[in-house]
Amino acid sequence: MDLYHSIAQRKSCRKYETQPLEHSIINEIEDAIKGFDVLCPSVPLEYRFSKKTKGRFNAEAPQYLVISGQGKAGEMENTGFLFEQLVLWLDAMEIGSVWLGSSKDLETQNTEKDIITLAFGRTTEQVHRTKDKFVRKPIGKITNAPDDVCIQAAHLAPSGVNTQPWYFEKKGGKVMVYEQKLKPPVSLMYKLSDIDMGIALCHYALACKETGKPFQFSRVTEMPAKPGYLPFGIIE
Numbered sequence: 088m089d090l091y092h093s094i095a096q097r098k099s100c101r102k103y104e105t106q107p108l109e110h111s112i113i114n115e116i117e118d119a120i121k122g123f124d125v126l127c128p129s130v131p132l133e134y135r136f137s138k139k140t141k142g143r144f145n146a147e148a149p150q151y152l153v154i155s156g157q158g159k160a161g162e163m164e165n166t167g168f169l170f171e172q173l174v175l176w177l178d179a180m181e182i183g184s185v186w187l188g189s190s191k192d193l194e195t196q197n198t199e200k201d202i203i204t205l206a207f208g209r210t211t212e213q214v215h216r217t218k219d220k221f222v223r224k225p226i227g228k229i230t231n232a233p234d235d236v237c238i239q240a241a242h243l244a245p246s247g248v249n250t251q252p253w254y255f256e257k258k259g260g261k262v263m264v265y266e267q268k269l270k271p272p273v274s275l276m277y278k279l280s281d282i283d284m285g286i287a288l289c290h291y292a293l294a295c296k297e298t299g300k301p302f303q304f305s306r307v308t309e310m311p312a313k314p315g316y317l318p319f320g321i322i323e
């Protein structure tokens with residue numbers, strides 16, 4: 088499946104047909120997830136399907152995928168990295184989806200370790216859009232290397248409240264990755280920036296694959312300080 092191609096046409100879909108997807112497609116989704124790359128193999132994630140969720144910014148969909156962990160460090164970026172591949176896979180299959188940061192699963196009692204929900208299904212709106220319809224910060228605000236194809240792919244990544252909290256600083260053969268410190272009032276209600284960082288790294292890694300470059304990321308905090316940002320890691 089050409090996930091890279093979907094980066095420049097995916098959009099969040101919020102209008103769905105009521106009919107759930109066939110079992111055969113759900114099986115294909117499960118097989119696809121098994122084949123996706125992970126960011127940190129030592130941080131396990133689980134997922135389950137649900138038909139009912141609720142939340143302040145919920146989208147009504149015929150089914151949802153709820154991702155959960157064990158409360159370990161690294162789960163959020165791992166979630167973004169792994170399941171953004173599913174988002175792009177769905178887009179390539181003409182199936183819409185949207186990340187839902189504040190929706191809770193109503194079919195399960197114990198939801199403490201739930202990380203995030205994805206709504207997905209066939210849509211009553213367009214599944215794709217053209218590149219000029221992406222609402223993003225100017226690329227110069229998120230990097231010192233705007234001509235880098237991998238950073239251009241990260242630039243199109245979705246993020247909660249469209250915060251786009253990433254900064255990619257290219258120096259020598261390395262890229263230092265920073266996470267923006269959000270300011271109030273957004274910082275008071277939105278705590279999922281690490282998921283956004285994983286999503287952007289997923290786009291970056293897919294562009295590396297497409298252009299035949301290796302992708303190796305380590306989560307390090309010892310990096311030159313950047314005002315307004317937290318050190319997130321290094322891509323080598």
Ligand SMILES: Cc1cc2nc3c(=O)[nH]c(=O)nc-3n(C[C@H](O)[C@H](O)[C@H](O)COP(=O)(O)O)c2cc1C
Nearest residue numbers: 098099144186187188189245246247248249279282
């Ligand atoms: C971690 C995360 C949480 C999100 N939560 C919600 C949500 O609760 N409700 C919603 O309608 N959209 C949600 N979104 C979708 C974003 O609003 C959307 O990705 C962003 O505005 C950019 O638009 P695009 O995905 O169409 O490129 C979320 C996205 C991410 C990555």
